[in-house]
Amino acid sequence: xxxxxxxxxxxxxxxxxxxxxxxxxxxxxxxxxxxxxxxxxxxxxxxxxxxxxxxxxxxxxxxxxxxxxxxxxxxxxxxxxxxxxxxxxxxxxxxxxxxxxxxxxxxxxxxxxxxxxxxxxxxxxxxxxxxxxxxxxxxxxxxxxxxxxxxxxxxxxxxxxxxxxxxxxxxxxxxxxxxxxxxxxxxxxxxxxxxxxxxxxxxxxxxxxxxxxxxxxxxxxxxxxxxxxxxxxxxxxxxxxxxxxxxxxxxxxxxxxxxxxxxxxxxxxxxxxxxxxxxxxxxxxxxxxxxxxxxxxxxxxxxxxxxxxxxxxxxxxxxxxxxxx
Numbered sequence: 001x002x003x004x005x006x007x008x009x010x011x012x013x014x015x016x017x018x019x020x021x022x023x024x025x026x027x028x029x030x031x032x033x034x035x036x037x038x039x040x041x042x043x044x045x046x047x048x049x050x051x052x053x054x055x056x057x058x059x060x061x062x063x064x065x066x067x068x069x070x071x072x073x074x075x076x077x078x079x080x081x082x083x084x085x086x087x088x089x090x091x092x093x094x095x096x097x098x099x100x101x102x103x104x105x106x107x108x109x110x111x112x113x114x115x116x117x118x119x120x121x122x123x124x125x126x127x128x129x130x131x132x133x134x135x136x137x138x139x140x141x142x143x144x145x146x147x148x149x150x151x152x153x154x155x156x157x158x159x160x161x162x163x164x165x166x167x168x169x170x171x172x173x174x175x176x177x178x179x180x181x182x183x184x185x186x187x188x189x190x191x192x193x194x195x196x197x198x199x200x201x202x203x204x205x206x207x208x209x210x211x212x213x214x215x216x217x218x219x220x221x222x223x224x225x226x227x228x229x230x231x232x233x234x235x236x237x238x239x240x241x242x243x244x245x246x247x248x249x250x251x252x253x254x255x256x257x258x259x260x261x262x263x264x265x266x267x268x269x270x271x272x273x274x275x276x277x278x279x280x281x282x283x284x285x286x287x288x289x290x291x292x293x294x295x296x297x298x299x300x301x302x303x304x305x306x307x308x309x310x311x312x313x314x315x316x317x318x319x320x321x322x323x324x325x
Contacts, residue, residue, distance in 0.1 A: 021156040022138070025115035026169040033169035034107050036077035036234070041107070043235040045092040045192070048073040049280050050230075053088030053196055056222040057205050067225035077109040077232035079167055084121070084196040085227040086205075086220075091193050091282050092233050097127075097316050098189035100175040101237030107170025108162040108194065109231035116152040120217045121162040121228040122207075123173055124193040127185035129276050129310045129317065130284070132193050133178050135160040136210035143214045146201045151218050161215075162194055163228055170234055187242065190310070190317045196228040239316060248316035255309060259323035262300040266311065268293050274312040277302065299324060 026033035034040060048071065052064040065085030072080045073090060084090060098106055112118050120139075124132040140157035147153065158164050164171040175186040199217030200206050206214045221227060252269040266275070271293060277286040285302050288295075291311075299307075302324055309320045 021140075022159040023156065023164075025155045026165045031165075032104070032172055033165040034104070034172055034234075036109065036168050036170065036232070040236055041234040042241060043094060043096065043238060044075050044077075045233040046074060046095050047093045048082070048230075049091050049282055050082055050084065051089045051281060053085030053227055055085060055224065055226045056220045057086035057198055058200070058202065058220065059222070062222055065224055065226050067223075068229075073230045073232055075232065077168060077170070077234065079111050079231055081111045081229040081231045083225045083227055083229050084194070086196060086198045088196045088227055089193060090230050091191055093191055093319065094235060094238070096238045096240055097187075098125075098175070098192075098235055099237050099239045099242040100179070100186040101242045103174065103236075104172035105175045105189075105235075105237045106192065107172040107234045107236065108192075109168070109170045109234070110163040110165075111167045111229045111231050112163065112165070113167060114152075115155065115166050117150065118153045118155065118158070118217065119163050119221070119228050120158065120197040120199065120215065121230075122195040122197060123160070123162050124195065125175070125178065125184070125189045126191040126193070127188045128183075128274070128312060129190055129278070131183050132191070133181045133184045134210075135173055135177060137161045137215075138211055139209045139213055139215040139217075141216045143201060143216050147199060147216050147218050149218055149221055153217060160210075161197065167231070170232075172236070187239070188316050190319075192233055194228065194230060194233075248311075248313045248318050250318050253311055253318045253320070255320045255322065258320075259325045260299065261325040262298055263296055264299055264322070265296045266291065266294065268311060268313075270313045270315060272311050272313050276310045276312070278308050278310070279303065280306055280308065
């Protein structure tokens with residue numbers, strides 16, 4: 001039988017856990033928000049591909065969101081955005097792979113106009129262009145009542161979800177949190193994937209955080225600009241400013257001819273472990289394992305248009321855009 005002091009301690013522990021909070025809004029003591037003009041940022045995403053989500057996932061006839069263009073998320077935060085819609089996805093890449101440094105390693109910008117009108121998204125990263133790993137997101141927002149279209153959220157009840165902070169302030173992420181993922185090289189992050197949270201409390205559509213909590217955020221947002229509005233992704237640490245001294249450099253790879261209709265040639269100064277060809281939407285079209293240094297292969301069966309070749313080595317990844325005729 002528990003003695004009275006033990007019961008009091010147990011009650012206090014449960015009470016604290018139930019109301020535990022995370023970093024508060026931008027400008028408040030303890031906030032982790034990072035302003036876009038800070039010198040901590042050394043680079044920004046240089047490519048973005050968006051798969052649009054619904055204006056209202058519960059009403060498919062409402063159609064997909066359409067506000068903004070993919071390129072709006074490239075470069076420095078400027079509040080020009082691309083809207084993802086319910087469950088929409090943005091995949092971003094970088095000139096130099098992101099790496100794990102001391103503290104936060106990158107930050108994601110949304111265009112919330114208030115500290116408490118927030119639209120949220122999951123964040124995943126990949127070091128091979130194929131397998132993605134998600135940061136453990138937590139939402140302590142109440143789930144008794146739906147946060148309505150223009151409803152408000154408390155940032156201090158949200159952790160590891162993009163969109164936690166208002167416009168011009170980035171939500172930061174630390175790759176150290178993913179160090180135990182066996183198939184992820186946290187010193188060679190080549191892609192970041194941002195997935196809109198469908199904040200509905202309806203069982204058919206709701207999404208859950210890493211603790212099994214329903215995530216409640218403004219819903220529905222049945223507009224052309226609905227869902228998470230991606231502004232930019234900033235880099236704090238990459239393979240140029242961490243302890244990684246050697247990496248696969250762009251100058252060490254040649255891909256020709258370009259444009260190409262059938263046979264394409266690869267010449268690399270670094271031993272390649274894998275080659276992956278995708279379209280601009282990130283769909284995998286061809287994969288070659290252990291290609292070596294110099295090799296040729298036939299891509300005549302692939303669709304015409306712009307394609308991306310990712311050449312992967314143990315020192316990093318170099319990508320090339322090619323035109324398939």
